[in-house]
């Protein structure tokens with residue numbers, strides 16, 4: 001049985017049991033108080049006595065429905081009524097036009113008047129005192145065929161125990177219904193609090209979501225399955241919100257990608273177009289000029305080619321379509337080889353490379369050598385490109401922490417303006433100074449970041465405007 005089912009069964013049972021218990025306890029108290037304080041005995045005999053009288057009176061009343069009123073004059077009816085009542089110490093008086101036409105016992109005209117008067121004024125009450133003695137009274141009104149009024153007065157003498165029993169029964173009935181209604185109200189209220197309210201909240205949250213409002217938080221409340229439902233709903237909302245956010249980010253990224261590519265590719269291609277036109281139109285009118293134009297066209301084409309290479313590599317890494325080929329590698333030897341490869345090109349630009357190894361001994365890392373080589377080349381390529389000193393220096397330092405090897409590549413170039421620093425690893429981001437002076441795709445550091453993160457590492461930068469830049473990255477030790 002689920003918790004919700006248990007809750008419903010419990011509530012329903014309690015709605016029946018609680019009023020019953022309260023009524024029983026109240027009844028016991030009532031009997032006790034009547035006995036000790038008012039000296040009356042509420043016994044099963046007195047209750048039986050009372051029910052007999054009530055039953056007999058009821059039967060007489062229902063008899064009168066079936067026949068016309070002339071039966072009141074019937075001697076047989078009068079006789080049988082009299083004998084039935086005598087067994088329970090009760091009497092009947094039959095009146096026509098306020099005159100007694102039959103009576104099982106003599107009553108004074110004052111008593112009869114009092115009885116008729118009682119019927120007119122005491123609605124719901126049925127105990128009358130005649131000469132200080134209590135009677136249960138019932139008056140049945142009839143009309144004869146000649147339109148004269150007829151009445152049957154039924155009177156049963158009772159003692160104070162029967163009176164108390166009578167009050168007791170009324171008390172029990174009233175107590176039971178009052179507590180029944182009260183417990184019903186209380187349990188319905190708590191039921192609606194724990195089940196209906198959360199469901200109504202969920203309903204309103206669902207309609208908010210259907211209107212596209214995903215900011216409406218669903219509070220976990222209620223019991224059992226309802227609480228779980230709220231939790232799942234909230235999880236669904238968060239997932240939905242996240243996916244909408246990711247979708248929006250993707251859309252924005254795609255738009256930015258398209259506009260950046262078009263812009264960055266257009267610049268070299270426009271100049272290629274210009275130089276080709278110059279040759280075709282004969283503006284380049286000497287072989288030297290033509291050669292110069294062709295060389296420019298070639299360098300621009302190389303630029304476009306490398307931009308497209310960067311773009312392809314970046315999108316492959318982005319789509320995780322570039323499987324890493326991890327190998328155990330000695331980190332110092334790896335960097336020596338990288339430097340040997342790039343040194344001639346750097347020497348041409350008058351840049352010296354220094355390798356500072358602070359590792360206490362040979363350290364091995366599991367890396368994709370080709371990809372980390374790309375990271376190093378991208379960083380050093382920037383150092384060369386943004387070098388503004390006569391004698392350029394690139395210093396590569398290898399050091400370690402407990403869990404990582406940290407590689408720092410430091411140059412003494414132009415440095416990065418403070419405002420650009422947080423963005424240099426974003427794709428297509430290029431500082432304004434770089435954009436206006438040097439060709440590039442703005443993807444070099446974005447690619448480096450993708451590769452380092454693919455190795456579960458981190459990449460960051462430290463730079464001072466016009467003094468130099470350090471790009472650092474960490475690689476996890478195996």
Ligand SMILES: Nc1ncnc2c1ncn2[C@@H]1O[C@H](COP(=O)(O)OP(=O)(O)O)[C@@H](O)[C@H]1O
Nearest residue numbers: 382383386424430431434440441442444445469
């Ligand atoms: N060593 C550096 N010195 C000065 N600026 C740098 C350096 N490295 C990166 N930057 C800045 O970071 C930007 C992003 O670099 P990158 O992603 O390699 O793009 P690109 O080299 O194509 O401009 C560069 O445009 C430049 O402004």
Ligand SMILES: [Mg+2]
Nearest residue numbers: 382440444445
């Ligand atoms: Mg670059």
